[in-house]
Amino acid sequence: MIIAIPASDNRTDAFTDERFARCPFFCLYDTDTRQSRFIVNDKKDAASGLGPQVAELLANHGAKEVHAMEVGPKAQMILNKLNITIKLLNTQKTLEEVIKMLNP
Amino acid sequence: MKIAITSGKGGTGKTTLSTGLFHILTKYFNYNVQLLDCDVEEPDCHIFIHGQKSASYPVSISIPRINPELCTYCGRCKDICAFHAIVMLPAVGFIEVVEDMCHGCGACSYVCRDQAVVEQNSMIGSITHYDYYAKDEFIEGRMNVGVSLQTRVIRETIDHANQKSLVLYDSPPGTSCPVVAVVSKADYVVMVTEPTPFGLYDLKLMTETVKQLGKKCGIVVNKAGLEYEPLYDYIRDQEITLLGEIPFKKEYARAYSKGEILPEKDDRLKKIYINIIKSIMNGKAV
Numbered sequence: 389m390i391i392a393i394p395a396s397d398n399r400t401d402a403f404t405d406e407r408f409a410r411c412p413f414f415c416l417y418d419t420d421t422r423q424s425r426f427i428v429n430d431k432k433d434a435a436s437g438l439g440p441q442v443a444e445l446l447a448n449h450g451a452k453e454v455h456a457m458e459v460g461p462k463a464q465m466i467l468n469k470l471n472i473t474i475k476l477l478n479t480q481k482t483l484e485e486v487i488k489m490l491n492p
Numbered sequence: 493m494k495i496a497i498t499s500g501k502g503g504t505g506k507t508t509l510s511t512g513l514f515h516i517l518t519k520y521f522n523y524n525v526q527l528l529d530c531d532v533e534e535p536d537c538h539i540f541i542h543g544q545k546s547a548s549y550p551v552s553i554s555i556p557r558i559n560p561e562l563c564t565y566c567g568r569c570k571d572i573c574a575f576h577a578i579v580m581l582p583a584v585g586f587i588e589v590v591e592d593m594c595h596g597c598g599a600c601s602y603v604c605r606d607q608a609v610v611e612q613n614s615m616i617g618s619i620t621h622y623d624y625y626a627k628d629e630f631i632e633g634r635m636n637v638g639v640s641l642q643t644r645v646i647r648e649t650i651d652h653a654n655q656k657s658l659v660l661y662d663s664p665p666g667t668s669c670p671v672v673a674v675v676s677k678a679d680y681v682v683m684v685t686e687p688t689p690f691g692l693y694d695l696k697l698m699t700e701t702v703k704q705l706g707k708k709c710g711i712v713v714n715k716a717g718l719e720y721e722p723l724y725d726y727i728r729d730q731e732i733t734l735l736g737e738i739p740f741k742k743e744y745a746r747a748y749s750k751g752e753i754l755p756e757k758d759d760r761l762k763k764i765y766i767n768i769i770k771s772i773m774n775g776k777a778v
Contacts, residue, residue: 437590437593440577449579466579
């Protein structure tokens with residue numbers, strides 16, 4: 389299963405990004421292969437209403453779960469419709485720490 | 493003639509001035525006058541102007557729905573949508589319009605070759621007409637709660653203006669799209685400001701906006717007496733007509749908070765309002 393995490397940089401020692409749709413990168417972590425890769429969030433500079441587009445981007449990359457600090461209402465609506473689970477992180481962590489929690 | 497009453501900063505006295513000018517025009521001048529409340533997000537002229545309701549019209553837009561059964565996922569609607577309101581995932585047979593983001597332009601239904609887009613009316617606001625005295629009219633534009641298409645409601649409200657009348661537009665605050673939607677339809681722009689650093693800062697933004705739109709304009713200083721000289725320096729430097737000054741007084745604030753029409757408060761104010769109208773009419777306006 390692929391989990392998408394908003395990332396402030398494209399390295400696993402970087403912090404998760406506080407924003408969902410406006411983060412510069414997404415870390416896509418595959419729980420089966422235990423591999424992570426990064427995709428550029430090319431929607432991040434859109435003026436408004438980018439949540440649904442980002443949800444679409446993640447769905448296109450096969451994400452089944454999103455682990456983020458917060459997700460906007462429009463993005464939430466589309467993620468729900470696409471059966472992508474949202475899990476909220478309560479504190480900012482490094483991606484490594486988040487991944488470690490997924491695979492203890 | 494169409495006069496827009498604007499301000500950069502909120503709370504400087506747009507509505508106080510608009511309703512006062514409207515009242516004075518209907519009572520002491522021989523014009524057919526209309527007051528249009530274009531601050532559709534929070535219209536408040538009705539607190540001061542008690543007219544007789546004569547008609548009400550809905551404002552609606554056509555929101556598309558896409559039938560996934562007919563859709564071939566060609567992506568033409570998604571590509572043409574300027575507001576990125578269409579989410580499409582061909583792999584899972586998902587296509588939907590995000591209603592909050594749709595401006596109802598109809599482009600998606602125009603480009604669809606599969607008759608998959610069906611448009612449905614969605615109410616976004618209303619326009620209400622009120623008779624005021626015998627010949628005059630107050631028209632209020634009001635946007636529904638939760639809707640974000642302010643300019644659409646404003647444009648439709650302005651369409652209700654009678655071309656033969658003298659029309660006052662009570663504009664929303666600020667200098668963004670809703671204000672531009674009002675100012676661009678005016679022949680003359682009254683900028684209401686106050687002698688404070690905030691008042692001056694936002695007046696500068698407003699002046700630049702009005703200049704770019706190539707409109708004639710004048711300034712009314714409300715709450716005059718607060719003593720902030722840089723405002724007057726700016727008005728002089730820019731060579732903008734100072735149409736009048738409304739003094740800062742506790743009684744005026746109290747009258748306003750009770751929904752009273754300010755120029756009826758005393759003769760001094762009445763004279764100030766009449767002079768503002770004369771300056772607009774005789775001056776650089778018409």
